[in-house]
Amino acid sequence: MKNIKDYSIEKLKEELIKINEKPYRAEQIYKWIYEEKVSNFDDMTNLSLELRKKLKETFEIKEFKIQKKQIASDGTIKYLFDVLDGNAIETVLMKYHYGYSICVSSQIGCKMGCKFCASTGIPFIRNLSSGEIVEQIMAVERDENIKISNVVFMGIGEPLDNYENVVNAIRIINNPKALNIGARHISISTSGIVPKIYKLAEENIQCTLSISLHATTNEQRSKMMPVNNAYNIEELLKAAKDYIAKTNRRISFEYALAKENNDNLEDAKRLAQLLKGMLCHVNLIPINKIENGTYQKSSNENIIKFRDYLNDHGIVATIRRELGSDIDAACGQLRRKALK
Numbered sequence: 001m002k003n004i005k006d007y008s009i010e011k012l013k014e015e016l017i018k019i020n021e022k023p024y025r026a027e028q029i030y031k032w033i034y035e036e037k038v039s040n041f042d043d044m045t046n047l048s049l050e051l052r053k054k055l056k057e058t059f060e061i062k063e064f065k066i067q068k069k070q071i072a073s074d075g076t077i078k079y080l081f082d083v084l085d086g087n088a089i090e091t092v093l094m095k096y097h098y099g100y101s102i103c104v105s106s107q108i109g110c111k112m113g114c115k116f117c118a119s120t121g122i123p124f125i126r127n128l129s130s131g132e133i134v135e136q137i138m139a140v141e142r143d144e145n146i147k148i149s150n151v152v153f154m155g156i157g158e159p160l161d162n163y164e165n166v167v168n169a170i171r172i173i174n175n176p177k178a179l180n181i182g183a184r185h186i187s188i189s190t191s192g193i194v195p196k197i198y199k200l201a202e203e204n205i206q207c208t209l210s211i212s213l214h215a216t217t218n219e220q221r222s223k224m225m226p227v228n229n230a231y232n233i234e235e236l237l238k239a240a241k242d243y244i245a246k247t248n249r250r251i252s253f254e255y256a257l258a259k260e261n262n263d264n265l266e267d268a269k270r271l272a273q274l275l276k277g278m279l280c281h282v283n284l285i286p287i288n289k290i291e292n293g294t295y296q297k298s299s300n301e302n303i304i305k306f307r308d309y310l311n312d313h314g315i316v317a318t319i320r321r322e323l324g325s326d327i328d329a330a331c332g333q334l335r336r337k338a339l340k
Ligand code: SAH
Pocket: 112, 114, 116, 117, 118, 153, 154, 155, 156, 157, 158, 159, 189, 190, 191, 192, 210, 211, 212, 254, 256, 285, 286, 287, 288, 289, 290, 331, 332, 333
């Protein structure tokens, strides 16, 4: 069975032609799924019985089951979704003054092996399909009876390692006839898969690109992130500059501060040098300690000094507010959970 939420409206039209149906039916089906939020083809009452039958034979409307839901003291909610094939993934809902933001997973497991991240050390299982990415948003909206306004691809997985499904999911999330979340309210975060950054720059989607930089020398970065052995800092920044030139969008660099690792003023100095003149913003994240992890959080004092140095030297930097840390829902704390 095909998951109907895997299809952008253009692709759904092609599928309908294959079963001898008129492509405009895709608009009607979209309305039922994304506006009326039906979970059954029989509820699509303006479609003929014959078409409903054909749809049922070809497609399913996949809805995740909530396996676990945890609420943090700051209101952040972490979901463990049963994705209906024996696997489970985590998704996080955060409440900000401007609305609801969701942190979605893009893969079941991750291949990148970043040393400071809880998603490391558990085997990679598979990519999530576009519909499974979209369904994380829909399932949370259903459960909390809310409309989500921001999506960040910062859950489990490397979005650019699941490129086609992620880009297609963004088209569905962005489509006014589907989830209708503006591209500028969607961020993709990458550990730095350089060829895919060049590719993304050509897609003509206005989403924000976040790059997990975390270090200022190749030696230091390779120790934290094995991906740096394939694509080093110079190559990464060249791709970032290309992305900015092509899209005219500001890039966000993530920098997780770990005590005595990458958090002294020399690091800040090198970072300011590296990013000089770029249309960018630096997001400083106090590193979250993970089970068996060697990295410790920087002191607040150091984090503030680091930020001030950058701001004083022409680089816009802010400290990321930590949400959900008491339920292991903060950056880098998500793991793939096995079903019992
Ligand atoms: N694979 C993508 C997206 C998932 S991680 C990426 O690497 O960007 C989302 C962000 O959380 C990344 O910036 C990642 O480096 C950061 N992160 C991972 N582990 C962390 C930790 N323990 N503390 C703080 N940030 C962490």
